[in-house]
Amino acid sequence: MPTHAWMTDDHRAFADTVKRFLSEEFQPNRDTWKEAGMIPKDFWRKAGDLGILGATVPEEHGGLGLSYGFDVVTFLEQGRIGDSGWGFSVHNIATHYIAAYGTEQQRARWLPKLASGEMVAAIAMTEPGTGSDLQAVKTTAIADGNEYCLNGSKTFITNGASADLIVTVAKTDPKSRSKGVSLMVVETGGLEGFSVGRKLDKMGMRRNDTAELSFDNVRIPRTHLLGDEEGQGFYQLMKQLPWERLILGYGALGASECALAVTLDYVRERRAFGQRIMDFQNTRFRLAECATKVEILAAFLDACLAELERGTLRAEKAAMAKWWGSQAQCEIVDECLQLHGGYGYMNEYLIAELYADARVQKIYGGTNEIMKELIARGLDKD
Ligand SMILES: Cc1cc2nc3c(=O)[nH]c(=O)nc-3n(C[C@H](O)[C@H](O)[C@H](O)COP(=O)(O)OP(=O)(O)OC[C@H]3O[C@@H](n4cnc5c(N)ncnc54)[C@H](O)[C@@H]3O)c2cc1C
Structure with missing residues (x-):
């Protein structure tokens, strides 16, 4: 098996932690969770406690402040046990978006919860009418006073049913293509007008709650536009x-x-x-x-x-x-x-x-x- 010359003793120690975690917490449950089509929240919290979710999150926001290689260690170990249902990859990508583009308040609000597993994240780009052609998304986020009003639907969303935070691709300027796209951070808890549709029946990745999502006049604060400028999505x-x-x-x-x-x-x-x-x-x-x-x-x-x-x-x-x-x-x-x-x-x-x-x-x-x-x-x- 490949040796990865970049791996240091620290990476190997981290790999041992991830391996042990997966062997103790994941392996005994792999069939049950496959049947359920879902990874329980408790598992995310345990991964958070061990620093797995927040390896690359800055220390001041509850992470370990390490380099990309430590996340790679987790992806490799997850692959090596033959699972792709635990949606750590999209959780990780959403976390990187917030770390890279969030305002200081946004980073302070969300990164600690993403690092601890208190919040599970998803990314909602794909829509029933468009996948590859991302600039053609129809979901809109129209500014109205101190809020944005979201309308539209998404499909094939990994972690869709369990996510507490969804980085959602929407048009703040529906008349434009790429320049009209913004990323909206949607906190799903008790959110009026937001609903999770079907959990999709897939040929593989059966432990993941890949789902359809719907936004019907969902109102989110203006401060939940990722970054501080529209059209940057x-x-x-x-x-x-x-x-x-x-x-x-x-x-x-x-x-x-x-x-x-x-x-x-x-x-x-x-x-x-x-x-x-x-x-x-x-x-x-x-x-x-x-x-x-x-x-x-x-x-x-x-x-x-x-x-x-x-x-x-x-x-x-x-x-x-x-x-x-x-x-x-x-x-x-x-x-x-x-x-x-x-x-x-x-x-x-x-x-x-x-x-x-x-x-x-x-x-x-x-x-x-x-x-x-x-x-x-x-x-x-x-
Ligand atoms: C299990 C699963 C999990 C997913 N998770 C997520 C998620 O978490 N978040 C999310 O937003 N999306 C997610 N997706 C959606 C996924 O990213 C899209 O399915 C993918 O981008 C393709 O889009 P589409 O299905 O609309 O296919 P289409 O864009 O309709 O493409 C259909 C076919 O046409 C081809 N095609 C399209 N345009 C061109 C072109 N210009 N040149 C040549 N060929 C072209 C495509 O390659 C494909 O073969 C997930 C999908 C699955 C199946």
Whole structure:
């Protein structure tokens, strides 16, 4: 498995904490929570108590004030246990938005609660009528006195049913495209006009409460516009994309490592034609290819992470990490499932869950077609 040269003893100690936490608090409940389609709030609070949610949140706002690599450790460990249902990634992205663009009052109001797990966060961009074309969102946030009035609907929202805070993409100027977009921070508790619709029935990520949301004349204070200027939303979203895409890449890496590990266990045990499945040359070559892809992915992601830390990671390169990582993950998981034979298709085997979970990685966070479009745009510049 990849070694990640950037990891220090501190990262390894943090990884041990995350591993122990997942093994004690998540693993015994994984089937129950899959059935429930939801991760309980208590689990978030425990993650908060251990500093997992607030690793990169500044210390003055209740976090540990550490660098991106510590969040990466958590994404890797979550992937390695074969889960993508705990919506830590979107919680983390929302937290980064507030840390990066919030006013001092906004940071003081929300970051401590996001770091402790008192608040679970979601990000609501996608609407029934638009996903990839984000500038075409129809949800509006119209200023009215000291408040904004929100109207519209969102769909496919990770943590949608459990979120206490939703960073919502809305048009403060519905006549404009990108310049009309703002990010509104919606606190959901007791909020009139806000409702959670269907919890969506997905092929994978079954522990997550992916949901539809509706805003019907929802009134929020003017001070809940993220930052202090309208029309900055698109720019704010674009600036955070390299981090978001890297997260998806590291999720792909963790899940691929998990697929490889469970498959190695399986093919060493299972026998056919008087020998271990592992002893067939086809198996050995397939697994060698998968292990190579895992190493290449890790090396590329680590190079991107180093650039991100230096502030030089280009959007195009982050898009490469997202599309190639998710593509490699789907290929690896498919090969690994094949080596399980019929058992790979049975839900009681982890590889079946990994297979169902992997597919969406090519769709969300910007589809892989959009990633390639972004990369191509960069190539086509003078
Ligand atoms: C499980 C899950 C969780 C999600 N979580 C969230 C969340 O937390 N928050 C959130 O806001 N959204 C979330 N999403 C939504 C996700 O980001 C969108 O589904 C995705 O961006 C694609 O949008 P769409 O579904 O509207 O597809 P469309 O935009 O309608 O695209 C349909 C197809 O057309 C292709 N296409 C579109 N435009 C182009 C183009 N210019 N060039 C080439 N091909 C193109 C796409 O690549 C795709 O193959 C989630 C989705 C899922 C399935």
